[in-house]
Amino acid sequence: MEQEALSADSTAESNSGPAADPRALSSTPDLDLARRHRYGDSSAFEEVYRQYVQMVFNLCLRMVGRREEAEDLAQEVFLRIHRHLGRFNGRSALKTWIYRVTINHCRSKLSRKRWFMRSIKEEDEEGGVQLEDRARSPEDRTLANDDARTVMRALLQVKPRFREALVLRDLEGMSYDEIADVLRIRIGTVRSRIARGRERLRQVLEKELTT
Amino acid sequence: MSKPASSPEARQELLSAYLDGELRPDEEKGVEDLLEQEPAAREQLEGMRRVVGHLRHVERMAPPQTLDMAVARRVALEGEHRSLLDRIEDGMGGMSRAKQGNLFFLFALVVALAVIILLFSQGLQRSQDSLIPVVFEDPSKLEDADLTTALQVVVGGALFRRHEGQHRGVLWVEDGLEVDAEAELVLLGSERAEELLTRYPELKGIAMLGHVKVEVAGRILELVDDSSLGLASP
Structure with missing residues (x-):
């Protein structure tokens, strides 16, 4: 069953045209990581973890809103x-695959617990560890944090299917082609x-902002 | 203007994609003409630009340090389970072939009995379930319901069988890597479900735990593969 679903990452190929080239370029090192993991090289997973931990954590945070x-x-x-890394088949880039795993896991959790209905509590937001932005003054950073909180609260009121697309586009900076690939939907739907x-x-x- | 937006939604989509630089040249030209002619469109675009600007204020957070430890611990635990299985397999390597054969035979017998009991009990359950009429609610009503916001799952496949003169099917869902048997209330509001309902008005179904049951009067509806949908004769 898992293998069948894993091979399903090829289904998005019809959604993306020539823009899918980067996947082919990245497939060799990605497949190499998968192969190393399959043969028991624990450093392969560590590499994947180090490379994607921030992306995965932030994507989860944007989707559920609570740290x-x-x-x-x-x-x-x-x-x-x-x-599943050992069975990664390279039909998508590893990054795309990880985005997909993350989004799908968040969806599954959201549908189970309906976390999206809860509002973010202040203490939850305070618990987040913001990356330091030395280019800004402390005052600017406070203002930016307030804005970010308001935006995050608002974002959680957007339906998850739209929120996913917004997060991938406006926070992760992905192209429509890439989003279509991750979510396995048509470009028009993206x-x-x-x-x-x-x-x-x-x-x-x-x-x-008016209240 | 090459092709005017036919509805407010279509215009919104064009403006949004224009902002992202994701339009074809002819569409882009159309939007530029529209912006030149209509102040309302310019305002709409500005509103959208502000929203995108707000979103870009949201900074990335550093993952908590406890995450590294937690992941390492869980991965190690899983590794221990695996090595335990390996040890069991290794332990069996020391047995004679005859003993191994006997053990496998006993094991297969137990598994077969368990499967038979399971299938029998499921059969009983299904025959009881099938007497309960199942109805998909109007998806347009569901659109605004609280629950539909969470229902973003891809249909993974379909199974159909004939039961008491009717075709009854089960669609299952997947969450990317595996069929998610634990998911609650999936599929209602998903695009594929809506597509099915639009395309086959006689289709009835209900959202259940982890799967959707569907009924197709007189026809078998089947998913040929993950990406296409077709009809087979009953």
Whole structure:
């Protein structure tokens, strides 16, 4: 069953055209990591972990909004990666595959617990460890943090399917092709989800900022 | 303008994709013409640009240090389980072939009995389930319901069988790596489910724990593979 689902990462290939080239370029080192993991080289997983831990944690955080849950989710995601890395077949880039695993795991958790219905508590947000931005003054950073909190609260009010697309586009900086590949949807659907997500976010932010 | 946006949603999509530089040249030209002609469109684009600007204020967080330890611990635990299995297998290596054969035979017998009991009990359960009518609610009503926001799961496949003169099927879902048997309330509102409902008005189904049951009057609906959908004769 797992193998069947793993091979399903090829289904997105029809969604993306020539822009899928980077996958081919990155497939050799990615496959090499998978091969090393398969043959018991523990440093392969460590490399994957080091390379993607920040991406996975932040993606989880953007999806569920709470630091503790994001940490739990990230743990589970890496456990899955550890289990399945050996069977990674290189049809997508490893990064795309990891994004997909993370998003799918978040979806599964969201549908189970409906975390998205909860609002973020202040202490949860304080618990996050912000990367230091030395280019800004402390005052600017405080303002930026307040803004970021407001935006995060608003983002959690956007439906997960639109939120995913927004996070991948506007926070992760992915192209529509890449998003289509991760979410295994058509480009037209990516476009529509991003537009609807932005519109919803605009409405929520408008409300948040006027109250 | 090469092709005017036919609805507010279509216009919104065009403007959003324009902002991302993801339009074809002809679409881009159309949007530029629109922006030149309509102040409302320019305002809409500005609103969108502000939203994107807000999103980019959200900075990346450093993962908590406890995460490294937790992942290492869980991976090690899983490794221990594996090595235990390996040891059991190694231990069996010391037995004579005859003993191994007997052990395998006993094991296979137990498994076969367990499978038979399981299948029998599931058969009983299904025959009881099948008497309960199942109905998909109107997806347009579900659109705004709380639950639908979470229902983003891809249909992974379908199984159909004939039961009491009706075709009854089970669609299952996957969460990327494996069929997720634990997922609750999946599929309602998913694009594939909506597509099925639009395409086959006679289709009825209900969201259940981890899967969706569907009923197709007079026809067998089958997913040929993960990406295509077709009809087979009953």
